[in-house]
Amino acid sequence: xxxxxxxxxxxxxxxxxxxxxxxxxxxxxxxxxxxxxxxxxxxxxxxxxxxxxxxxxxxxxxxxxxxxxxxxxxxxxxxxxxxxxxxxxxxxxxxxxxxxxxxxxxxxxxxxxxxxxxxxxxxxxxxxxxxxxxxxxxxxxxxxxxxxxxxxxxxxxxxx
Numbered sequence: 001x002x003x004x005x006x007x008x009x010x011x012x013x014x015x016x017x018x019x020x021x022x023x024x025x026x027x028x029x030x031x032x033x034x035x036x037x038x039x040x041x042x043x044x045x046x047x048x049x050x051x052x053x054x055x056x057x058x059x060x061x062x063x064x065x066x067x068x069x070x071x072x073x074x075x076x077x078x079x080x081x082x083x084x085x086x087x088x089x090x091x092x093x094x095x096x097x098x099x100x101x102x103x104x105x106x107x108x109x110x111x112x113x114x115x116x117x118x119x120x121x122x123x124x125x126x127x128x129x130x131x132x133x134x135x136x137x138x139x140x141x142x143x144x145x146x147x148x149x150x151x152x153x154x155x156x157x158x159x160x
């Protein structure tokens with residue numbers, strides 16, 4: 001029975017699937033960002049429980065990640081930025097300055113043989129996928145630095 005299990009486990013190591021790996025901001029940072037989002041009347045805001053920074057989003061099947069749930073990375077809020085979505089909406093993100101997020105992204109890309117849909121990795125936290133014509137000029141930055149804590153991974157099952 002044990003031999004059968006180890007053969008199955010070895011087989012499963014070779015099965016590649018599309019994966020997502022991310023980290024969440026520490027609770028105090030979530031609260032600070034959520035307060036700014038509310039005060040700034042940002043349309044269609046995410047709930048603070050959804051705030052995260054993506055490390056890997058590999059539509060191309062790759063090796064299964066082994067997330068480091070104890071990982072802690074210090075980040076500095078850099079600026080608010082608008083990303084255009086594929087469907088023409090304006091997505092508001094908080095860009096993060098962190099050489100360690102850059103390093104971790106590169107490590108995971110290599111370790112997992114993962115793909116990435118964009119020309120370069122830009123660490124950020126998305127706060128709304130549709131801000132309409134909102135002017136973001138005067139939105140204050142959250143206090144920094146703060147920590148991103150605990151990697152987690154999920155299978156990508158909603159590929160378009």
